[in-house]
Amino acid sequence: MDGYGDKGMKGKTAVVTGSTSGIGAAMAAAFAAEGANIVINGLGDAAEIEKGRAALGAAHGVQVIYHGADMTRPEEIEDLIRTAEGQFGSVDILVNNAGIQHTAPIEDFPVDKWNAVIAINLSAAFHGMRAVLPGMKTRGWGRIINVASAHGLVASVNKSAYVAAKHGIVGLTKVAALENAQSGVTCNAICPGWVKTPLVVAQIEARAKANGTSVEDETQALLLEKQPSGQFTTVEQLAGAAVFLCGDAASNMTGTTVTLDGGWTAQ
């Protein structure tokens, strides 16, 4: 059987953008546990990143390298992929996960924030894909996973750039799936609802400050406004979905969205 199956991901290489924190870190850890070699990427304290990199490799007996490509810079994204290919011989799995948020009404939305959100949350995935696709197609196997959002399917106020980028990446996912439908390369999007990572903790803290309420009250309010389950989606659940998308059971699954949002988009 070609590709990932009973043997796990041994011998495969996974690049996960934005994997120094949150969802990306959990996905990188899950792939490492399956035996893949990993390329970590993202911002953060250099010593902390190095500690995490070494610990991940040691825990699972895989090779883990770090590349600090800034997702706003196409040439650095290209270098990330070429470095991974140079080190491991191939990039078999690409997770476009790096993302940022900024909230403001359209008329007050700073142009530099708009440009940054679109660059990191949408354009970076395009640049990553165009760098990995030739190799994946030549080898006849590849998995591209785009971390979109419930906001790739529905909108919320004050999130124009984020919603535009996430809807955009759902569309980009479909195009990549169609263009590569017979090549052994699949492309799917994962759409999380609320997940308690630094990206969301910052939004909860901002709400508490603006409303003069507690973080606990705002956490409950934020969940219940959108997510009928009243529970956060966990990073481990999202990592499980990513592992599934790399498996044989998902080999004829392409161009779709996998939603883990506690019922948010069912409403």
Ligand code: NAD
């Ligand atoms: P996070 O803030 O914990 O992690 C974001 C990661 O992106 C970090 O590793 C950060 O260093 C990296 N990053 C940011 N700017 C970068 C840049 N210019 N270059 C390289 N890396 C950069 O957030 P998270 O919640 O884990 O978010 C991961 C993805 O999940 C994002 O695409 C986000 O939109 C999406 N998402 C999150 C939630 C949620 O509720 N947390 C919900 C839906 C979708």
